[in-house]
Amino acid sequence: MIVEMITGATPEEIDAVVQRAKSLELDVQLNLGTDKTVVAILGSNTGQLPTDTFAVLPGVESVTRVMKPYKLSSREFKAKDSLVTISGIEIGGKRVVVMAGPCAVESKEQLMEAARAVKEAGASILRGGAFKPRTSPFSFQGLEEVGLELLAQVREHFGIPVVTEVVDPHDVGLVAKYADVLQVGSRNMQNFALLTNIGKSKCPVVLKRGFSCTITEWLTAADYLLAEGNNQVILCERGIRTFEDSIRFSLDISAIPVIKRNSHLPVIVDPSHAAGHYSLVPAIAKAAVAAGADGLLIEVHPNPKEALVDGLQSLTPSAFARLMEELGSIAKSVGRYI
Amino acid sequence: MIVEMITGATPEEIDAVVQRAKSLELDVQLNLGTDKTVVAILGSNTGQLPTDTFAVLPGVESVTRVMKPYKLSSREFKAKDSLVTISGIEIGGKRVVVMAGPCAVESKEQLMEAARAVKEAGASILRGGAFKPRTSPFSFQGLEEVGLELLAQVREHFGIPVVTEVVDPHDVGLVAKYADVLQVGSRNMQNFALLTNIGKSKCPVVLKRGFSCTITEWLTAADYLLAEGNNQVILCERGIRTFEDSIRFSLDISAIPVIKRNSHLPVIVDPSHAAGHYSLVPAIAKAAVAAGADGLLIEVHPNPKEALVDGLQSLTPSAFARLMEELGSIAKSVGRYI
Amino acid sequence: MIVEMITGATPEEIDAVVQRAKSLELDVQLNLGTDKTVVAILGSNTGQLPTDTFAVLPGVESVTRVMKPYKLSSREFKAKDSLVTISGIEIGGKRVVVMAGPCAVESKEQLMEAARAVKEAGASILRGGAFKPRTSPFSFQGLEEVGLELLAQVREHFGIPVVTEVVDPHDVGLVAKYADVLQVGSRNMQNFALLTNIGKSKCPVVLKRGFSCTITEWLTAADYLLAEGNNQVILCERGIRTFEDSIRFSLDISAIPVIKRNSHLPVIVDPSHAAGHYSLVPAIAKAAVAAGADGLLIEVHPNPKEALVDGLQSLTPSAFARLMEELGSIAKSVGRYI
């Protein structure tokens, strides 16, 4: 942590910074510049120390972190890539894992048809929402436990693992009974009560990025899961909020190489929620694989025109099958397969 | 809802839009332009209809809402300003109500000292956090129920109502036992399970704006509270995430007149969380009152240098007292008082 | 253009809207809803009409465009993809065209070495800046006309066309004498005096997206070039400003499919200025080709450690050569070649 003093800071003010660092058992090195004094605070846990610790002291102009605020999810903490295994399917390895299915579970027929289509086209995991966090209280909120039961039936029938969202910290046990992977939605990335409970469950989890959270905040949220001993964490980039209005969220393609450099966790991409429109999904999905994503989470609906939720961003089974072929070729170009 | 067809849309495509609208018992009017056909879908509940309903149909280029997606919080639904009354203190009337106190409850001594200081300076409501949602799992997470008990004791001692945050949907009843006003934090603005439970509690609530949510999304979240019959809703602007890096969050000053035009709910401003630095708090607080805010939520700590959370943004008791004098004068300029 | 009246608008207010539309020789259709009246204004040039024309009238709540504000650059104006030809190299066809070279021209040796390296690796066009718009007046501002002469010499020597930036409207003729393609930098995307002069020059031009401009504004800026009769326009996505701080600018990958849908102009991607760091360039470049970009603009410097400008984002010749191989494979996956 680098503490920059104001021009003209007094020796007493500088000393107060030094004393506070020492009281926290941190090492200190003074840098007496011609204009300004800069105090370097050294120690392996300064990343977890709030910058306010020093910024509140008189004569301090600014405090800059050198260590990152996240720890357990960092590449420095664990150099080797983490693999997450779901019913024998490895995420984070050579295979680009595709999770696909409808936004919301609507009925047994709809889910069966979707599962058949995505499995045939080569998807490894079925997605489907039973609890739907909706921006308006007047929208369809999901089938809840009935939806979970349908997911379990379809999983059994097709032998395909399922991923589904959990929104209430007290539902973690319930959802984990039915699902192979839990999903934390974008709006819950910083729902710390939820993260803590999922951490305790040890169930594999897809942690979607908050649509206005930095990568640093995202990895710090992942620390909540890891700190409870759950190492089965998959990150999912799904678009961030920007000023651009031609798309629902701007997919942050650079998040993939940045995560690969700073973290050992696998990262997948959800092109559907970013795009908001089916016509943009294929280009984004292909870009994600080319950039090094470990997987994709794609919405596919047997009949998008009749979907209860987010039909506009869903691919039809035939569009999905075409996309899977193209993705296979791109995966090969970057030394992977689907 | 305005459905714009692509250039060259076929009569069948146009008819499919018309039929879908009719099946939802909505009125339709066709506008046959020289280049494009535009279909107006009319009816009083189109605001609550997803735009996807029509956007998924073939030949549709775009769908634009005319009605807002929120309803109960809108000025059109209720023309007259809503007043929220907390222990006899009216929010939304002539008085600009100031809520002040420490970010986190740390100890009885700290809370007593803070309460005395803010009450003497003219604040009407004491703030203090017992449950603290923190971005890092390694940070202080609050005193939890012990903190709530301290708040209740101090409230009793000074006869000042208290506002405190609730983060878990299952804690609403517990927190409501101790507090006069519940607070929903920025990261929970779209935690719909939490909103629904607070809605059912009928307890007065401060709904902070999600730091990356539009005003439309904020009012739609307020609808979750109102739809459960809780009319005691106070909105709180606390800064939005932008590219500017000299401040933690950019306070959206225009949110105040926009809310006043589009909603009947009172709106207060939290300059402390926006600023992130005590030196910026007074200017923002004064601006908020000048722009028409119904109140302020300000962090005051008896000894910011020793604060466990967010000390840098806390005012000292003496700085707060000076600010309150200036605010009184500005309130008078806009026909109000503190 | 859709004019939504306020609830309770008077017949006189509605009539004023109708009369104004008629005075502009536009067609009007009234949609009398139960709650609100909506007036549709129809005509083929409403895209070029300011929304204020109607929004200023009493009783108007909002005005929404149906037609886009850009015209000449739109897919509706010209359905077929435009090709730009530079010394026999077609941009916008099957080939993904790579433009590469140093950020700034520093010396003949540096430019010769860079040109040799990028040509050998398969780049078709040499980039190099002679006029450098710099955020600080204390930074190196480029070699100016001397730099242009070096570019011309190196072009001659290697038989490779060159692209270089022009920043002053009065330098267009000068720069066009030396360069094959003019470049408009991100900070000049809305420098309309510059655009008009380049439009008149008829010289091929790369129009970089303003780092905070929407795609709609970008295509409207392209209309300035096209309106002067210059059809040789190449768009270049180079990253937008967002809240994310791990990268200099967030590359908007979705801009590629959005441009392809809405415009006939070719679009290339500059991964270097978005990334700001060489380690992120390859992933973004590969993603761009997978998403359908017609070309790339990549910074390559023979010795990045000694570069006068932007060394950190420059690839070494060997890193560039490796990347070109990977790009070739991805281009093939999407039915193209490099």
Next chain:
Amino acid sequence: MIVEMITGATPEEIDAVVQRAKSLELDVQLNLGTDKTVVAILGSNTGQLPTDTFAVLPGVESVTRVMKPYKLSSREFKAKDSLVTISGIEIGGKRVVVMAGPCAVESKEQLMEAARAVKEAGASILRGGAFKPRTSPFSFQGLEEVGLELLAQVREHFGIPVVTEVVDPHDVGLVAKYADVLQVGSRNMQNFALLTNIGKSKCPVVLKRGFSCTITEWLTAADYLLAEGNNQVILCERGIRTFEDSIRFSLDISAIPVIKRNSHLPVIVDPSHAAGHYSLVPAIAKAAVAAGADGLLIEVHPNPKEALVDGLQSLTPSAFARLMEELGSIAKSVGRYI
């Protein structure tokens, strides 16, 4: 400048950083932490040094500035507030100076009427655009030199100084002949050729903030003017681009206290271009004065319904007169007058 080495950086890599600093005649201090080495680069001109100078070296993880990149506009360079004097009117002193008038000069009648109204209501300076940078080539582009002549006539008639925009670097001399203050528009904040010419002219100038530029970039742009010896620089906050869509640009109210802390230059606020709608202008204008702005730039049109440009954001003369009274009262509350 703080150079953080990667974990495991070699002694040679650390030494290369040290040697480069020494070759630039900078002081160096090594901080050998347990995990990482941090090199502090000290010297009074490190703010003007690109961070790339060190970031390109092997083994460097990141480089952080301690000194700001701007210099001449900084409070550290000049502690005392700068005053800009225009025809005897001081900007930056006790008086809050109001500049008002139409967006564009349309005719002599319109300008006369506007000038009379704003002068009567208490404005000190008349605004009016002769050169209009417009996003679309199909919009009205201003009366150009004819407009300048009208401004000069009206200035003479009412004895009121005028401010008007200059967009082409080669027009600086022409515009300065007619105007008392030049205005640099938001889209030209980083048009460095324009800034340099205005710097040389020594004419008082209002430098509008780029709508997506940080405050640091804005002050660095001001350095372009100051570096040429022009000290008559007034900053103008006019709203920044954010995700919020209820307003054209979000006014950054915190820019005022941030500028006051970091710079000696006066800062004014343009509520009209931020708001985009007349109904939001008064609240923002009042907030600006309460927050400490040194002046306002407000659009007033005798007949907004017939304005050729931006009528929707213009106040009528009577609305402006009402606002001026309220502003006077707020100015008094913060120890100033209008």
